[in-house]
Amino acid sequence: MTKPRICVTTGTRADYGLLYWLMHDLHDDPDFELQIAVSAMHLSPAFGETVRFIRADGFKIDAEIPCLDDDDSDAGMARAFGRAVDGFRGAFEQLEPDFLVILGDRFEALAAATAATFLHIPVGHIHGGEVTLGAMDDTFRHAITKMAHLHFTAAGQYADRVIQMGEAPERVFNIGAIGLDNFRRLSIPDRLELMRELEIEPEREYMLMTYHPATMDSASPVAALEQVLEALQSFPDLAVIITKANSDPGGRKINARLETFHSQHRDRVRLVASLGQLRYLAAMKHARVVLGNSSSGLIEAPAVDVPTVNVGPRQLGRLKAMSVIDTVEETGAIVRAMTEAMSPSFRDAIKDSAPPYGRPGDATGSLLSVLRKIDFARLLQKPFYDLPDQALKE
Known part of the structure; x- marks a missing residue:
């Protein structure tokens, strides 16, 4: 039986840090084949060319999607988004992933989700349902939610918000903040x-x-x-x-x-x-x-x-x-x-407070336990979920 190909996308030093243990565990898991698609800031010398950290950690990079240039105006970033969509399109056509993992809310994350939508690739979205009104990422995040087929949220309130957006409750999993696993699993x-x-x-x-x-x-x-x-x-x-x-x-x-x-x-x-x-x-x-x-x-x-x-x-x-x-x-x-x-x-x-995103735990393990039970081929049949007290009347 062919192992499902799980493609993880990363565009910044920040989201790679959050995704590290998921990538690590997928790589070591005999039930999955890990693919890695790297884009945006990772490939830019102006932002530290942080793709080197991914390679230094021993990961094989399956696709590189450069999209940034020296123009970070609004129009310049719109052009970068267009390049990213086409770059991910080409990468996904070659890699043929069975499932795509996207974290967060940046433009390259939206680009990956857009390309996946056209190519009928199911998407798992991490950190959906959040609100950051001071950044355009807020719009990107909610757009990715509507393109995604599974949702892994960082807090109960965010899970409720994803459901409020029409996502079926059985596809929404509140696993906590995945980046907190680092404090438990890394030797800092x-x-x-x-x-x-x-x-x-x-x-x-x-x-x-x-x-x-x-x-x-x-x-x-x-x-x-x-x-x-x-x-x-x-x-x-x-x-x-x-x-x-x-x-x-x-x-x-x-x-x-x-x-x-x-x-x-x-x-x-x-x-x-x-x-x-x-x-x-x-x-x-x-x-x-x-x-x-x-x-x-x-x-x-x-x-x-x-x-x-x-x-x-x-x-x-x-x-x-x-x-x-x-x-x-x-x-x-x-x-x-x-x-x-x-x-x-x-x-x-x-010291004795309870942070809304919790303390270091095993969000990665929770996410993987969901993936082991999923029939990826059936995810594309995605209903719109109406809240019980707000369902449309015939």
Whole structure:
């Protein structure tokens, strides 16, 4: 009997970090054949060419779909989307996967789902049902949900929302946040090892910062970033580890400003395109505070009791733990939020909290147990599910 071919798509350092154990376990599972399709930021030197991390982890890459160029304007990203759709189309025609796994909400994820729809390939979507009103990814995520045939959500409320969108309950599985498996299964470097690798004084405390464009915000992303950088001046004793912005519209402008900031503060600022999975998790686990607007500050940081200062509207609408402090993009407000987050009383208060995405578990195992029971050929027959109290009347 032919083993089902499961194709996993990844376009960024972030989603690869979340998908690592799923890829690892699919590769080792005798019941499946793993295929890997890599696209977007992974293949771009401007964003660290992070495909090298996937290869270094021992994975065979079955398809590469380059789609980015130097234009990250709205129109430029629309053109990148078109290239990605055609690239995935070609890759899927060659690989002929029986099932496609897509995580999240980025444009290349939508492109993969679009190509799969035309080629009648069933899709499993991870992290559907979430809301991030400050980014166009919010629209992409819900579009992928309607193209998908199985859904693996990170919280019960998100599972309910996917069902609300017309997806049959028997196709929706609340497995928790899959990226949290990393804290249980990886050997994360200790603090001294991390400090040594980043050339930071061992006794110095630090913050971890990632700031992406809020693509639905009319304000300039660089103008908003200036408020964040100005706030950092109020904490001169803290080192700052910064990972660069993603390829969303405005990302390159943010990264250019961060380069300048780094050049002016080399004594305490470390700026990298990507830390890699292990170092990023270590940097988060040992940080005094996580600053910025990345989803990792809302999902992974609370799972290890690290406070987060979430800046601006990008994550507006997402479930948030007690350890997350929201603030507007204004220097004084950011300073106040940082001061509160780093206070001993705040750290003590969040230790016994229950993060909405849970603690490290076995989301990967839960997902695989679903795939073992699925007849992939029958997934394409997808009904629309009406909520019982809202069903259309004859």
